[in-house]
Amino acid sequence: MIQIKSVSKLYPAKGFAENESNNRNGNFSESAGVIRALDDISLHVTSGEWLSIMGPSGSGKSTLVNLIGCLDRPSSGDIWLDSLNVSGISSTELARVRAEKIGFIFQQFHLIPFLTAVENVMLAQYFHSMTDEKEASDALATVGLGDRAHHLPSQLSGGEQQRVCIARALINDPKIILADEPTGNLDAQNEEIVLRLLREFHVQGRTIVMVTHDPVVARLADRRIELHHGKIAHEVFSMADEEQLDEVLEEMWVLAEHGEIAEVERMEVHGALPVSLAIEKMIDMGFVVSTPHPPAPHGHKPFVNPCHEALKPVATSMGDGTMIVELTPRGRERAGNIIRRHRLAERLFTDSLAMDSESEIEQQACKFEHILSPEATDKICTFLGHPRTCPHGAPIPPGPCCGKSSEFSRVTVGSNTESQT
Numbered sequence: 491m492i493q494i495k496s497v498s499k500l501y502p503a504k505g506f507a508e509n510e511s512n513n514r515n516g517n518f519s520e521s522a523g524v525i526r527a528l529d530d531i532s533l534h535v536t537s538g539e540w541l542s543i544m545g546p547s548g549s550g551k552s553t554l555v556n557l558i559g560c561l562d563r564p565s566s567g568d569i570w571l572d573s574l575n576v577s578g579i580s581s582t583e584l585a586r587v588r589a590e591k592i593g594f595i596f597q598q599f600h601l602i603p604f605l606t607a608v609e610n611v612m613l614a615q616y617f618h619s620m621t622d623e624k625e626a627s628d629a630l631a632t633v634g635l636g637d638r639a640h641h642l643p644s645q646l647s648g649g650e651q652q653r654v655c656i657a658r659a660l661i662n663d664p665k666i667i668l669a670d671e672p673t674g675n676l677d678a679q680n681e682e683i684v685l686r687l688l689r690e691f692h693v694q695g696r697t698i699v700m701v702t703h704d705p706v707v708a709r710l711a712d713r714r715i716e717l718h719h720g721k722i723a724h725e726v727f728s729m730a731d732e733e734q735l736d737e738v739l740e741e742m743w744v745l746a747e748h749g750e751i752a753e754v755e756r757m758e759v760h761g762a763l764p765v766s767l768a769i770e771k772m773i774d775m776g777f778v779v780s781t782p783h784p785p786a787p788h789g790h791k792p793f794v795n796p797c798h799e800a801l802k803p804v805a806t807s808m809g810d811g812t813m814i815v816e817l818t819p820r821g822r823e824r825a826g827n828i829i830r831r832h833r834l835a836e837r838l839f840t841d842s843l844a845m846d847s848e849s850e851i852e853q854q855a856c857k858f859e860h861i862l863s864p865e866a867t868d869k870i871c872t873f874l875g876h877p878r879t880c881p882h883g884a885p886i887p888p889g890p891c892c893g894k895s896s897e898f899s900r901v902t903v904g905s906n907t908e909s910q911t
Contacts (some may be wrong), residue, residue: 491697492535492558492666497567497577499528499553499720527553529720530567534774537665540688540698542708545717551701552670554717558699559592559668560584571666589618593659597671599651601643607654608639611661618662629657633687649680656687667691669700673707685710725775733860734759738768739777739825740832740859742817747884752815753783769815777821780813826887827867832859833880834870840881841874851881864889 503523528550535541543551556562557569560576569577576587601610611626630639633653643651652672659667669688673681685707692698700711708714716724726732737759742752757765772778817825835858839845845854862870868891871877876892879885 491537491539491572492533492699493568493570494531494533494558495568495570497528497531497557497564497569498526499550499557499562500565501525501527526720528557528564531720531722532776533715533722535697535699536771536774537697538692538695539713540692540711541700542711542714543699543701543717544703544705544708544714545723549717550720551717553720555668555670555699555701558666559594560588585617589662591665593662593664593667595652595655595659595667595669595672597674599643599648599655599675601651601654603643606640606642607635607646607650607657610643610654611658614658614661626657626661629661630654632660633657634683647680649676649683652676652680652684653687656684660691664696666697666699669698671701671703673702673704681707734768735772735775735777736824736828736860738765738772739817739821740828742778742815742821743825743829746817754780754813754815766813769813772821776818777824778815778817780815783812783814827864827889828859830871830887830889831862831867832856833884833886834867834874834877835859835862836880836882837874837877837886838870 501524503525531550531554543554545551553562557564558571560571564577567577568575571587571591574587576584579587602613605613607630608623608626611629612621612623615621615626627636627639630636630653633656635650635653635657638646638650643654646654652675656672667688672688673684676684688698688700689710698711700707702708714726715722738757741757741759745752745757754766754769759765759768769778769780773780832855835855836851839851839854845851868889871889872891876888877886
């Protein structure tokens with residue numbers, strides 16, 4: 491649906507003093523009179539996905555939304571909406587894409603003050619094709635404003651004005667909804683109304699890209715990214731999906747440690763998504779790549795993952811899978827971090843807390859691998875003296891805190907194909 495490839499957005503610096511202030515605040519990177527609002531960003535948003543964008547002021551959130559919404563052009567890179575690269579089309583074509591594919595919900599509402607609610611909605615119809623007052627009135631009724639259709643914006647509360655914006659955004663049945671701080675100016679009651687409407691649009695299959703400063707609102711999305719200095723600094727999936735993706739990455743890491751190929755049908759990972767669909771999502775996110783399984787059959791060595799033996803017995807899958815999956819460098823980094831958190835948690839529970847129930851240790855370690863922050867992980871590692879292995883003897887990937895002491899314990903997990911040669 492939305493594919494952003496190596497996109498940067500540069501603005502000319504307005505003055506040395508202003509740039510010095512921006513640099514001190516960490517808002518933009520400045521070089522040779524140029525401010526990089528976005529710096530080589532790549533992002534894929536699937537059809538029907540709800541993505542939230544977070545980050546401090548000046549991190550590039552609104553710039554990114556403006557580019558997706560065809561309100562601006564990238565300085566470099568490509569932006570694809572469906573099968574159309576919008577980064578190089580004319581201004582007239584950009585306006586047509588905005589009218590046909592995108593609905594905007596703004597924090598500041600941007601209603602025409604001398605037009606009534608229904609006329610503001612009809613204005614969006616006018617720029618799309620032709621006006622239809624009954625259809626516009628029905629759209630207002632859908633957001634609970636059927637009896638306020640002929641009121642001016644000044645006669646409406648903030649929550650009611652935002653709902654007019656939502657009706658205006660939806661009147662042309664767009665596939666994509668761009669919401670820039672849609673609840674930023676609302677009280678708790680109206681915030682809940684707006685969020686309920688957004689959830690309904692998500693259920694309808696619309697793609698939503700939402701900027702927000704509120705972490706509670708951000709958690710409603712399928713996935714959230716955080717921007718810092720014009721780059722994607724952090725990416726988090728919805729809790730259930732994220733945990734399942736982590737489990738798949740962990741399984742692939744352990745398979746590679748044992749010299750085994752990761753095959754979709756042979757991986758036994760529990761979760762709401764079938765493993766094949768989880769893999770598809772991970773391919774989109776750049777964590778793994780896949781290739782068809784070669785026609786010649788091959789052997790499989792049985793092994794036990796010692797870190798999960800108490801919870802999951804040795805796998806019993808038979809035969810070959812249809813698809814081979816390999817970790818990308820990004821996937822290896824994330825998988826290594828998951829493994830590190832899990833095995834450090836095992837060491838903590840065994841050595842420092844003297845827990846002796848194997849199943850309890852594994853259950854708690856499985857929870858910790860999903861919730862520990864990088865800072866907490868490094869503190870645990872330092873507290874434990876940078877251990878080389880977990881209690882079962884499996885190596886613990888080193889982290890930034892390990893320094894030179896990490897050299898003896900460094901784990902390099904290459905591609906699964908390489909491990910077979």
